[in-house]
Amino acid sequence: MRRKILLFVFVLIFLESCSTKKVVAPTLTIDTNTSQISDIETDEFSDEYEDEKKEAPLDPLRNYNEVMTSFNDSFFIYVLDPVSRFYANIFHHAIRTSLANVIHNLQFPMRFSNNLLQAKFKNTTEETERFLLNTTLGIGGLFDPASYYLNIQAHNEDFGQTLGFYGVGAGFHVVLPLLGPSNVRDFLGITMDGYISPLINIRGLENYKIPHNILESTGIYGLQIINKNSLNLGAYETLKKDAMDLYPFLRDFYEQKRLSDIQE
């Protein structure tokens, strides 16, 4: 009997300590880890991950890319981010969201043609529905009733993804000034998309486009970037926290993300 009582007391103390443990869990979970370390399954995950000893991808522009990455990083920290925060203080969230909606709606030709080129017919139809609904009911794209009421989501596709879809490899990595990480394939993609986008008019020849020349195109693009960043404040800083060495981290992150975008 005494033994049972003792055991009971022991259990009570044990449970008590468990329940207090939960409150402060983040700091003292190491006890459970000690026991877990020994029973982690051996090596069964390695086939799901790239061999970490694999040679790095061909990176002939590495030196230039590293310099450009730190330039872009400084530009972000000292120019784009403060400007975006200032801009966010002036304009209400709803206004900035609407501006992002209008810009997104105007880029419909790009999404439409790239979905079509990849024979994603359902997406093409949905993009068309979105454009018609948001332009009319959404008052020129200011609002997004298509996704809000009808749950028709956007299908972001660009020409870089289209090329990837048909098996075109990424080529080597290039960090573009101000635009950030890219590669040969995606740089070609951006150029092609520029021809279709109604917001980019580099040569000043296409009269149907909104900007008339390269200066106006740059202005619109700048506003677009500031607006977008003002809606995603802190995202880049959060991303950077996972980096040990900024350039290879951003390069691998970009390439992995593009690969996953293409596969979708």
Next chain:
Amino acid sequence: MLQKLLLLSIIFTVFAYGVEEQNIKPVLDKKITKVLKILKNPSLTMKQKEKKSIAIMDPIFSYPTMAKISLGKKWKTLSKKQKRTFTKVFEHKMKYAYIDKLKLYHDQKVITKQPKKIKKNRITLTTKIIGNNETYKIVNSFFKKKKTNQWYIYDVKLAGVSIIQTYRKQFAAFLKTKSFKALLSSLKK
């Protein structure tokens, strides 16, 4: 008999981490909703928010497994003590990395999809965060622990990028030129 029952209850309490297969979706759904609610709560300080959110997510993460995968082949060469220290440091890093990412999307609509069974002992669960003109995908990867039949998260993919793969690559690059000790102190920063 009573002793056996008590013993069983002890064992049950100790191993009550992880989640059963059929509960993966409801449990994760509930946890994410809870965390997003905490992150939105204006009466809490950022520190409190982080602490509370981490306490909610902790039981379904297997940090030792994450730590092991992130080191790749290097793991095997470590002593037990080194493994333990590394796991502890990496665990801290992972916790905050995960919550940091949820923080970014706390005011958006979240949809959890049906879990997908990839293999006998692998399940992925996709959570979609509906943002402005863009949908962000978070894929939680679960594995089944043989001993307990419980499922744990061993990787999280954000926008198609695996957080563990990212670290695995970086650690390998780091260890090419620097020591394990240097890696530890760099992670502690």
